[in-house]
Amino acid sequence: MxxxxxxxxxxxxxxxxxxxxxxxxxxxxxxxxxxxxxxxxxxxxxxxxxxxxxxxxxxxxxxxxxxxxxxxxxxxxxxxxxxxxxxxxxxxxxxxxxxxxxxxxxxxxxxxxxxxxxxxxxxxxxxxxxxxxxxxxxxxxxxxxxxxxxxxxxxxxxxxxxxxxxxxxxxxxxxxxxxxxxxxxxxxxRETNKNPSRxxxxxxQSYPELFSSRRFWGYALCMAFSTGGFYAFLGGAPLVASVLFDISPAKLGVYMGSITGGFVFGSFLAGRFAARHALTTMMISGRIVACLGLLLGLVILLAGVFHEVTLFGACVFYGIGNGITMPSSISGAMSVRPSLAGSASGLSGALTVAGGALMSGITGAILTEHNAAYGLLGMMLLSATLGLTASLYVLWVDRREAERPFHQS
Missing domain, CATH: 1.20.1250.20 (MFS general substrate transporter like domains)
Incomplete structure (x- = not known):
């Protein structure tokens, strides 16, 4: 024994x-x-x-x-x-x-x-x-x-x-x-799955069980819209750079890397603080950082201050927000049904790719030379706001569950 x-x-x-x-x-x-x-x-x-x-x-x-x-x-x-x-x-x-x-x-x-x-x-x-x-x-x-x-x-x-x-x-x-x-x-x-399915x-057949979970949809949609804004940035930033600021390709590469740098910093913050705070706290905090950064960038643009640092600086905040949000969203999606962690990871990952492709396609369709700056930040802000809405939905479900402890989401 x-x-x-x-x-x-x-x-x-x-x-x-x-x-x-x-x-x-x-x-x-x-x-x-x-x-x-x-x-x-x-x-x-x-x-x-x-x-x-x-x-x-x-x-x-x-x-x-x-x-x-x-x-x-x-x-x-x-x-x-x-x-x-x-x-x-x-x-x-x-x-x-x-x-x-x-x-x-x-x-x-x-x-x-x-x-x-x-x-x-x-x-x-x-x-x-x-x-x-x-x-x-x-x-x-x-x-x-x-x-x-x-x-x-x-x-x-x-x-x-x-x-x-x-x-x-x-x-x-x-x-x-x-x-x-x-x-x-x-x-x-070594093998870590202690309870493999039969x-x-x-x-x-577990996928319908995940689809029926309101929590899972909240986590997955938060991931999808968070990633969607990033894909919108990748598709729209080159147009903005060429039309408004005449940025060289080398300089554009640096600016486009800045949002990833923000994501790395946000991920570091998640690594430091996620173990001590509720998932929804981290998710909502990240979405608020993203929304406020983009909103500030739009306000500055509307005030007539057109500068490359204004636009790409606002996008850095989006990267930071994603870095804070995504780890908790992923962990939450896999924790809805712990026995289905692998299935939840795969399904939420596929939904995230689909969300990114959708937002990228919409952004490419609506951006023109005349609305490039406003359109890009506007689409990213829309995506960040939808992600925030999904995070608040998970918080609402959590509170409902706390009031009805025997109810399954």
């Missing part, structure tokens, strides 16, 4: 935090590290740029679909096999991209690389497995810092590799990164 107890305790030992950080970072850097190489890939394969661009757009769509699958798979079969399988597929797909001789085979293997999204989707479920809801939000704040820094550094590193060794060097790097993280997870990542069908 004693031996079995020791084995169980060892089986559920949480992984080192650096393992989860590297998993999350790899899942993000794989999206954009080779962006500087797109033109060279198109030239090498003699393919249209629009077709090669599917390696980004199609990859992003594939990750959204896979999140819906990998969450339930990790609830059914465990976190460890899903993460290890995703890493193996990612490594094999990287080899396929390296050896590809035409654009079709390259794109097929590139879509297979999307399996690495398990590194983020399932790793946040791992955190929830061994942490309380507030502690999980704190840890996710630090994870989010890596999730933000990786896409900032990725294109710089990928561009340097391309310049020195050609575009395939980026995929050699993916292979090396993947093998390194695979080895680390093989030895450090059948896969039963796990997929």
């Amino acid at each position: 004693g031996g079995k107890g020791h084995m169980d305790q060892d089986t559920y030992k949480p992984p080192r935090f650096v393992t989860l950080i590297l998993l999350s970072g790899l899942s993000v850097i794989s999206l954009n590290m080779f962006l500087p190489s797109l033109s060279n890939i198109a030239a090498d394969f003699d393919a249209r740029y629009a077709l090669v661009n599917l390696s980004i757009a199609g990859y992003a769509a594939m990750t959204a679909v896979l999140q819906l699958l990998m969450g339930p798979l990790s609830d059914r079969f465990g976190r460890r096999p899903v993460i290890l399988s995703g890493l193996v597929i990612f490594c094999l797909a990287s080899v396929g991209c390296l050896l590809a001789t035409d654009i079709v085979s390259f794109l097929v293997f590139r879509m297979m690389q999307a399996a690495i999204i398990s590194g983020y989707t399932v790793s946040v479920a791992v955190i929830r497995d061994f942490s309380g809801v507030r502690r999980a939000a704190s840890l996710m704040g630090y994870i989010a810092m890596a999730y933000a820094v990786a896409p900032m550094l990725g294109p710089m590193f990928g561009g340097a590799l391309d310049g020195l060794f050609g575009w395939r060097a980026g995929f050699w790097a993916f292979l090396c990164f993947g093998l390194t993280v695979l080895g680390l997870c093989w030895f450090d990542l 059948t896969l069908l039963q796990q997929f």
